[in-house]
Amino acid sequence: MELAIPEFSNQLANFFNDWKRLERQQQDVVQEQLSFEENLGRFFKDWRKVFINDRQLARFFNQYQSDEVQAPIRVAQQQGLAVNVWQIAGLKTDEVRHSKVLTWFLDCRGDHGQGNAILLHLLKELPLMEKYQTKRYFTTEECCPLGNQESRVDIEIDADEFLLFIEIKINATEGKDQLQRYIDIAQAKAKNRDWLIVYLTRDGKLPEKYKLYKEQERLIGLSWKKLAEIFYDYAKDRDVNNRSVWLLKQFADHIKKF
Template sequence: MKVELLSSNLPEFFQNLGECSFHSSKVSGGVVELPSENQLLGLFEDLGGLVSDQVLGPVNYGNPWSIAGLRRDEVRNAAVLKWFLDPRGGHGLHAGLLNSFLANIPDFPLKPSSHCRLAVENCPDGSRDSRVDIRIDDPGNFFLIIEVKIDAGEQIDQLQRYCQIAEACARDGRPWKVIYLTCTGAVPKSAGIYFDDVVPYSWSKIASHLWDSAKKPKNGHEISRFFAKTFARHISRF
């Protein structure tokens, strides 16, 4: 379907965006199927021609991430966050968000290497009982697990188990941490002896990093900045 590049079409467009398949679904075996990076990149490209000064200026057509149905769903928001963190994500921000993220982790490399890989809903130890929300694996450089929380609470020994997994994955001596991402940057309760290896983080802090990345001229173009800013606005309300 051809979309006319008229600002008057935008309200109807964003209304229709709510019907897009950003929701997670189950496939055989109970595995969660998430939107791929190509699907997210396709969304950016399709919307590129629709984003004008009117959208980025005083006229407010709503937040596309909210309209797309992310709401407070942890799986959906984790998938989009992982995409923005990935320097290869095609979002136009390059490693901007990940660099800001790493700079706030004590005694950690400040930049990822070219070998850094990210995964969402991943099982680093091969067990489905230990599925982590986001895994950032940079061989020879660092290893990170991000536990995403919005409304759900900690499970018994959850962060301690994730720390044990991260420690095993980084047995080559590289630094590792588990990031505990919550609405308030809460202190973990289930880390046990690994308490110092868990870094509390808040969604508002991620939002701040996104805003900073979007302000840098070298980071993408208007459509990149538009989606970074609107996702930052979306998560800052958690």
């Protein structure tokens, strides 16, 4: 009896879940500081617990290659649904280019037509900011908040209620006392408003010297992967035919790999 594709898909999902479980077990083994030989023996012992039916696996991939399955995939490709414009545009890991794109998405005046909705969705994930529903704010890319040319902030969100700085890093590291300068600038410019500095990096971690900063909630690390998850969450319940939402999801597809 032929195995139905949905049934086998469930088995395939279980296989990869077991694979992840083994990977976590291997991480535990590393923490136990076992030798290489002990690690290897433990891995192959656990590997046998993962059920693999080679005939069903071969049948699944044969069905995947069938015209019945491939035809709708080809139609989607012909319609451009497999294209990622941000990768084609050559953003790669250029921080300046990513700053421009992110500024555009967060700008309530942007021609994406989403108004302040994308920014508000981001604010929900940030300490001190989740309570704000601001409609009027200014988004500036590569700005000097107090006119000091040596302290250029990648993205500034200047609202009546708060001040938000976003510093972007992909391959680079913090410049000399860079975040401390931003802290001083934010304190001076925000005055009586709330303020927050987001340090956007690959791992979402702050440099070691800032981890004990006295106002910890005002300086946070955010990973590109987490930002992608926030954008996916924004897009999931919106019209799939909306081009701006489609572009945002593509941007999330691009940055989640950092």
